[in-house]
Amino acid sequence: MKLFRTLLAATAVATTTLLGASAAQAAQAAQAAAPGADFTGIAALSNCSASLVRYAESVDTDKALVLTNGHCYEGGFLQPGQVLVNKASTRSITLLNPDASRAGTVRADKILFGTMTKTDLIVYEVNETYASIKDRLNVTPLTLAKQAPDNGTGMAVVSGYWERIYTCSVQATIPELREGDWTWQNSIKYQQPGCETIGGTSGSPVVSTSSGEMIGINNTGNEDGERCTVNNPCEVDADGNVTVDQGAAYGEQTWWLYTCLTTDRAIDLNKSGCELPKPARHH
Known part of the structure; x- marks a missing residue:
């Protein structure tokens, strides 16, 4: 998971930044290389990236939402099966x-929903509305796409932590991705080169460069070529065959949130057809 080794990477990149271009110049360079993506709606946390998001049906008077990875939770990694x-x-x-x-x-x-099971996602509700944030900070949210991205979709991983944009396209949807004790389903694999994400990019939105919608959330990559270990996820196909692709990077599905929404845009894990995992029952 790209939260790991953030401090080592931060030290290296901070040195480069001090010696090189300013953050604004770096951002301009990144944008020049990333048509259809900028830092609109992008957020940074103490250890990860994030984004201010809305549903297609959200209204200005709704409390605003921020998305990041479940493994970016301020309380530490969530256990397999754990749901907040x-x-x-x-x-x-x-x-x-x-x-x-x-x-x-x-x-x-509050955290409306959070897990590292099936997907790697936390939905924060903030203490003000979209309208208030627009008035106070002139920041507008990204809109969450309602469906999974197709292979070949142009995409950008936009990191608020590093103020950096990576661009590539969707290579494939991986039926199962395993990393350490965690398993994710229908993960988005990035076509390389272009999206060689690093520590601190965890929680970055994966944005369609054509629609501008958020189509996934960046969460991991295979760093050392190891098999199914932390920082080295492995791919599992529909027949159970395990593949390791060193240097590959991945994001997780976010459209599942729509399958659990009520008419007033609350998350109801008991709604018929809801694709998000429910908290484990305690006996």
């Missing part, structure tokens, strides 16, 4: 302007 629902949080989240400069901060109120 309506858990209090006061996490501070930094929002960026389209040019990657800092717009300001918002604060989480």
Whole structure:
């Protein structure tokens, strides 16, 4: 998972940044290489990337939502099978302007949903509305796509932590991705080169460069060519065959959120057809 080794990578990149271009110049260069993607709706956490998001049906008076990975949870990694629902949080989240400069901060109120099972996702509800954030910080959210991306879709991984944009395309949907004790389903594999993500890019939105919608959430990559270990996820096909692709990077599905939404845009894990995992029952 790309949270690992963030500090080592941060030290190396910080040195490069001090010696090289300013953050704004770096952002401009990144945008020049990434048509259809900028830092609109992008957020940074203390250890990960994130994004301010809305559903297609969201309205300005709704409390705003921020997405990151389940493994970016401020309480540490979630156990396999663990699901957080309506858990209090006061996490501070930094929002960026389209040019990657800092717009300001918002604060989480609670975690509506969080897990590292099947997908790798946390949905924070912040303590103000989309309208309030637009008025106060002039930041607008990304819209979550309602369906999984097709192979070949042009995409960008937009990291608020590094203020960096990676561009490539969707190579494939992997039936099962295993990393350490965790298993994710229908993971998005990136076509390389272009999206060689590093520590700190965890939680970055995967954005369609044609529609501008968020089509997934960046979460991991195979660093050392190991098989199914932490930082070295392995691919499992429909027949159970295991493949290792060193250097490959992956994101997880986010459209499943729509399958669990009520008419007032709340997450109901008991809704018929809901694709998100439910908390394990305790006997």
